[in-house]
């Protein structure tokens with residue numbers, strides 16, 4: 144998908160909501176567990192109930208890989224369903240990949256060609272040659288982990304770099320912007336890190352940020368918007384558990400849609 148198409152969808156729907164498809168058997172409605180391919184069935188009902196309120200879906204690979212072959216099938220069915228029925232949605236494989244070049248090339252083929260996702264999250268720790276194979280794909284996007292939402296982000300991401308005296312997360316953003324096809328880069332910045340979004344925006348005023356951490360992790364949508372919005376919106380704010388598990392009864396999909404609507408309504412007031 145082209146960035147311009149994503150921006151158009153955001154303006155049309157007055158929403159920059161990304162719904163995280165993190166199916167957790169322990170939290171899913173028990174009645175669904177009886178059906179074959181219940182993970183896909185759960186996703187399908189969530190997608191059908193919420194598609195008009197969001198512009199992106201983000202399956203996190205862990206929730207599929209934990210189920211082996213069945214999980215992979217559910218992931219494949221989910222992305223096929225999205226691409227066929229709701230092709231205007233931006234799709235994110237939250238896989239956090241990145242390896243030596245020839246291995247990254249295979250990851251890129253897996254997610255961009257075989258599964259046909261629009262984007263993938265990438266851990267940038269291995270540097271330029273681990274990310275570049277993903278950046279060769281036209282109209283596909285690489286979302287680098289910059290400043291993550293978890294407490295452990297403090298372990299490394301705030302360390303000062305000796306050469307440039309910037310924090311490691313700032314260095315990741317700055318340096319990656321010099322790579323070929325850097326216009327295909329986006330960055331993960333946690334909603335729990337709002338005091339640092341201004342610093343991020345100073346380096347990349349134009350880039351899209353994928354912002355997880357509202358809802359279950361306690362991040363504030365208002366604060367993220369205050370510091371993160373740019374002239375093209377420039378934000379995809381993710382919520383997974385806060386939407387998916389609003390109810391585990393028969394009405395789970397409608398309950399999820401109500402939560403998504405509440406977020407979309409707030410978003411509309413910022414546009």
Ligand SMILES: O=c1ccn([C@@H]2O[C@H](COP(=O)(O)O)[C@@H](O)[C@H]2O)c(=O)[nH]1
Nearest residue numbers: 163203291292333355359360382383384
């Ligand atoms: O810094 C990060 C990077 C990724 N995530 C992922 O986003 C969702 C958040 O789920 P919630 O249920 O809305 O908390 C999940 O898939 C994480 O693995 C993140 O939270 N923080």
